[in-house]
Amino acid sequence: MAMHKITVTVNGTAHSAEVESRFLLVHFIREVLGLTGTHIGCDTTHCGACTVLLDGEPVKSCTVLAVQAHGRRVMTVEGLERDGKLDPIQEGFMQEHGLQCGFCTPGMMMTGHALLRRTKNPSEAEIRQAISGNLCRCTGYVNIVKAVQYAAAKQQ
Amino acid sequence: MAPKTTAEVGGMGHAIKRKEDPRFIRGQGRYVDDITLPGMLYLDIVRSPYAHAKIKAIRTEQALKVPGVLAVITGETLAQYNLHWMPTLMSDTQMVLPTEKVMYQAQEVAGVIATSRYAAADGVDAVEVDYEPLPVVVDPFKALEPGAPVLRTDKKDKKDNRIFHWEVGDRAGTDRAFTEADVKVTQHIYLPRIHVASIETCGCVADFDRVRGKLTVYMTTQAPHAIRTVVALVAGHVGLSEEKIRIVSPDIGGGFGGKVPVYPGYVIAIAASVVTGHPVKWIEDRMENLQADSFARDYHIRAELAAKKDGTMTALRIKTVADHGYADAAANPSKFPAGLFSICTGSYGFKNAFAEVDGVYTNKPPGGIAYRCSFRVTEAVHTIERMADVLAQELKLDPADLRLKNFIPPEKFPYRSALGWEYDSGNYAGALKKAMEKIGYAQLRKEQAEKRKRGELMGIGISSFTEIVGAGPSKQFDILGIKMFDSCEIRVHPTGKATARFGTKSQGQGHETTYAQIVAEELGIPAAHVEVEEGDTDTAPYGLGTYASRSTPTAGAAGAMAARKIREKAKKIAAHLLEVGEEDLVWELGKFSVTGAPQKSKTIQEIAFAAYTNHPQGMEAGLEAVSYYDPPNLTFPFGSYICVVDIDRGTGEVKIRRFVAVDDCGNIINPMIVDGQIHGGLTMGMAPALLEEISYDENGNIQGGSFMDYLLPTAVETPKWETDKTVTPSPHHPLGAKGVGESATVGAPPAIVNAVVDALAHLGVRHIDIPITPEKVWRILKEKGVAE
Ligand code: FES
Ligand code: FES
16 A cells, blocks of 8 residues: 655644555544543444534544645544633633533534634534534433533633 | 522532533543544444344455555454354344344454455455345234244354343233223324434544553543453453453543443444553444444333323323334343333323233344433323323313323322332422413414314423433342442542542533532532542443432432532541540531530542641541442422414424423532533433334335435424422432433433324324324324325
8 A cells, every 4th residue: 555754733733644545533633642632433424523623614524534644634532722821712621511521522622623723703603503413312412512612702 | 599608619500611611612521432542443333234244254355455454354254263153142142243044133243454444345245155145024013923034043052032021010900900990092003113313423532552461441431440341251261350441531522322232333342452462442423333332222102101180190001012123232220121121100090000011123233222311211201291182182171181180199108109219309280380371372372263163283391301320229220230329539639629439421411510519518628629520441440330319319418428528528637636525526518516505617629638738637638528328219390381382284393482491400519500400401302203224125125214204303403401400308318419411311301202293183183103204293283184
């Protein structure tokens, strides 16, 4: 299988590696870089547990090849906290009990974070629509919506 | 009830933030797939495309040529060690890998061991298997017919496909009550096979250290201690002995019962690690997970309810055919092949009841795990809450009035049910009335009447459920002979901080927080100073694990009891320090003080320090205790849910407009967490009511083996749940608490179904089986001539 040298900037740091064409971005993040906060919950692009930001846009990293990320910027859950300060979305999830098992949480937060960059003050319906590609089996979404609202208010 | 402790201490009743969250919101959780060990290999599994077939040959040569593939493990390999079969939790047997035939589609056929995930997957593709298809039995009724192919040919004496016949109650008395009844209603109810679909699938990393002879398995398990014993029993003959087995349940991405049983993949990974001497990781992908394990329900129920003309329920009779798949691997207590289905008399004061269940083998994967419920309680509650509405409709009574008329009244508790349970406490009318008030029931009925005139379809559904959770007591409850107690060990350190270890294992329920609150409540040590640990069998005391809402009723109680033992010792130390008799001391909020001289006191922290630095002569040093708590009874949480739906006459889509849930789980440890549990449970109740079903075609091909076809609720379909509570403490639990994690999954489905049926009742609709898909509703609308 053909190997490719790629360089991807993850959470602000450039990383280079040799990868197979078929190697998934999520595996690059988790196994090559050891950033295990990005999770895998399916293999059909449905659950969103693997959501990261690629050049600022949320993508499901289980459905992106590592080679497609070459020369681009990736942000994972580990990149949310800056200089020891939590991102408002992280605070929101903690304050509003927006997580239980925590497995969907990194993906949810990345989607929520991206939404708040686009839309400063989203309505409940907009929040629900935005996270509809991220499945949570534990929380029933009520508190996830509140977590995003908390972060929106905090950012004002 | 106002909390007894201050906010700083954070005992029961405080909505303190979760102690587990700081790691999860930073992506620092440690789930099983996050574990990487030096030299680790990967297992991937070859699965059967057939639901029933003879295996004629497995050819591995090509697979072994794939770069990175080291070995292929087949049933023959395991048979050399007599590990190709394993016992199930119900003392049936199940294949690890087949040597003769496969019994369901997606069954494990061989394991490929390789140096990477990708190489293992390539190896799986290269394994060639020759099958000879055999007749497939998917319908449990056909499976019971004489002349049906006998599926379990491995069992020498087995002549049919019946697994068990189980019955409970007074058959003759119930039959008599039916003969004498004014009204009888009968309804067939099918609760289809569904799947827990926790967002994390199942998996493990098995690590056998050849030098030390020690096996460590990091695995997605809700019951690590029981698993250790099972591994020791199953693999003792190959030299795995219990003190050399360590099961570690790391952070778990949701369980819901799916992570109670032992699945073949775990065993193959363990065998592969023992054989290769390397750590071996096995992580199911989602399709494997949806197709091969973690299935629930599949109950075909025929229910009959007898009543007087005025609506007084007099007798209940239920006959059920339970499709268990090819093995009885249900996660039930041993003496309960149909779980706690006998809670089917629900919240009502029946004099007579009788239930029988036949368990049946079919060519499907093993089913019978709980899907967030205490062993078939959902099936029972769905039946009785549906039947209550069927009766109300027959008698043209309001379903709320019918329930209020038949509830077991508060003064009758403890109440012995017709099927033998002693309900600990309840105030059913209190919960229903609160829900009715909150949702504005009377007003909604008026609105519905007006809408009907206009041809609009709106329905109101009620469910007033009673659960039964918290198994033990040990005299009735065991799993493979191991009694269903649970445990806690508390160590208070010299500086007054504590470590508390439990025999259970959180999968998102927040034990690190709620257990710390229990210790805080009992000892006055702030919850922030109590470190809770679970899931490592090398350190935690033995317990049966977390499922069936048993953590608070059993391990939570053990936490309180262990803390009380510590308080006893602390009192002796305080008496020594204060130079008074123990009888002169009173305990209040984290300190002992001298009766009548409250300024003379010692805090728990001072006492803890003294326990290591200045303990009385003749007393052992240290301040720790362990409790193995055997509950005297189960706990019986309850609640009343009311759901309002609107139905789109064009598409058949059911929209939940409002859903009010009033729950009663006794005294509450953390109201924020209880609310979260209810939100999640409601969503997992709505899921099977409206969306989820695993079905099979006549050849046993699964219809719904990916998230393309098996629909989990997203944030868009899920309504904004409205929760409220009443508090009726459990009289026997040391903290007055009951379990709560599953109440809503159990209570929600009938409320939703009752609402949909109510919306269509005037058209002559009396029942709809779940999932109530738009297509199903649209067909009804079409048939009744009201589709738009
Ligand atoms: S793991 Fe990527 S969408 Fe599920
Ligand atoms: S918190 Fe468990 S899946 Fe969302």
